[in-house]
Amino acid sequence: MRFVGPTGDLKKTPLYLLYFTLLYFTRRGRGRAKERRREMKAPLCLNRLRRRHNISISSYLLTVSFITFATVLYFEFEDFTCLLLLRRPLTAARHLRLSNNINNETEKMHLPFTIQTTTTTTNNACDIFAGRWVYDESARPFYAEQHCPYIQPQLTCQAHRHPDTAYQHWRWQPHACSLPSFNATLMWEMLRGKRMMYVGDSLNRGQFVSMVCLLHRVLPDNAKSWETFNGDSLTVFTAKEYNASIEFYWAPFLVESNSDNAVIHRITDRIVRAGSINKHAKHWKGVDILVFNTYLWWMTGQKMKILRGSFESEMRDITEMETEDAYRLALGRLVRWLEKNVDPDRTRVFFATMSPSHGRSEDWGGEAGGNCYNQTGPIEDASYWGPSTSKSMMRVLKEVFSASKTVPITVLNITQLSEYRKDAHTQIYKKQWNPLTPEQLANPRSYADCVHWCLPGLQDTWNEVLYAKLFFP
Structure with missing residues (x-):
């Protein structure tokens, strides 16, 4: 499976991070056969150490990618966040937080309902x-x-x-x-x-x-x-x-x-x-x-x-x-x-x-x-x-x-x-x-x-x- 990287303005979006996440796990899949062949030749204790190390790195990268994706989505797409918040009861605290998030970015994105x-x-x-x-x-x-x-x-x-x-x-x-x-x-x-x-x-x-x-x-x-x-x-x-x-x-x-x-x-x-x-x-x-x-x-x-x-x-x-x-x-x-x-x-x-x-x-x-x-x-x-x-x-x-x-x-x-x-x-x-x-x-x-x-x-x-x-x- 081959992925084509995002171009243009997409590089500024969370899709870019998602692309690299998928690319990483695809390449990990391709290398599994080679890893198995090497494991068959290596001592048992060394194989266990490698597996534990690989699982730790994979989990870490997956977690970091997800957090980064969610963070960028929140800060880059305030209008999406706004519409989600409107589905919940709008307390004064949420109004103030939403107002600050949107107003701080008005030069980048002029929404039809912003001041x-x-x-x-x-x-x-x-x-x-x-x-x-x-x-x-x-x-x-x-x-x-x-x-x-x-x-x-x-x-x-x-x-x-x-x-x-x-x-x-x-x-x-x-x-x-x-x-x-x-x-x-x-x-x-x-x-x-x-x-x-x-x-x-x-x-x-x-x-x-x-x-x-x-x-x-x-x-x-x-x-x-x-x-x-x-x-x-x-x-x-x-x-x-x-x-x-x-x-x-x-x-x-x-x-x-x-x-x-x-x-x-x-x-x-x-x-x-x-x-x-x-x-x-x-x-x-x-x-x-x-x-x-x-x-x-x-x-x-x-x-x-x-x-x-x-x-x-x-x-x-x-x-x-x-x-x-x-x-x-x-x-x-x-x-x-x-x-x-x-x-x-x-x-x-x-x-x-x-x-x-x-x-x-x-x-x-x-x-x-x-x-x-x-x-x-x-x-x-x-x-x-x-x-x-x-x-x-x-x-x-x-x-x-x-x-x-x-x-x-x-x-x-x-x-x-x-x-x-x-x-x-x-x-x-x-x-x-x-x-x-x-x-x-x-x-x-x-x-x-x-x-x-x-x-x-x-x-x-x-x-x-x-x-x-x-x-x-």
């Missing part, structure tokens, strides 16, 4: 939340509004006669790197056999719907389902062939409140039961990826009302508390629940920061009396931070989460990149739940929604950064 550097800055130093918006009609949007039937009518801006699609074509570009390309199939592989749940208010529900729109396209119609439970508090999208689900649970304060009805919750006199989280949290147990948010509902402009006791009790003990203190109380309760009920080796926990609103165009140098209505492009001032986003609340968030001892909480800092997008709100191009008055029709600014976002649009970018953090913690 690519654009400067001499190392990947580990790249802040994907610091960057700028780039208009890119060739790469955005990821999907067409009419091709995602799961978008609620209050977010379907094109169906409600938005005059242009420019807001869909902006791509987030970090300063020192590029976000990994969103790969729906790879994401489903990560989610195989798992549950992913968004928990929070309508803004988090928008991000949930965005993720469904990004992922449902690769699934056959008969392999997916959309269901609601518990009075619409829980919405579940299921991918049957992956035995995976993406879910949304309505809990605008995360803790129990008088706004917990997923349909009827427009209550001006908001009351939270800050110490009680189990009513909601029982639905989060066993989830593999949790994405929380809570902010907008706290910003009433007044002190928060805190209930001591039960909503069912006839005698209610209600006290008032500064918003930051009430926020700290609720987030602290969330952290304690996570530390008691979540296994960090199984579950990844994320928290999306404040989603800004754009209710006064004077804040970014626009005309007096204006808001997000008729805005057609992002704010260009890189230092812009609007008054709708409380820095004191952001400090509370950082303070509470940094105190978590056992469960890592990855903060998705979507605030600054969203501050620039005054053009991406639904404005007046949405379903109106109440008939508009003649006065409103005469002044569209008066009823423009400058809180929620059109889909496709900005919230797809929120999921891009979530995707990046899932694969590269």
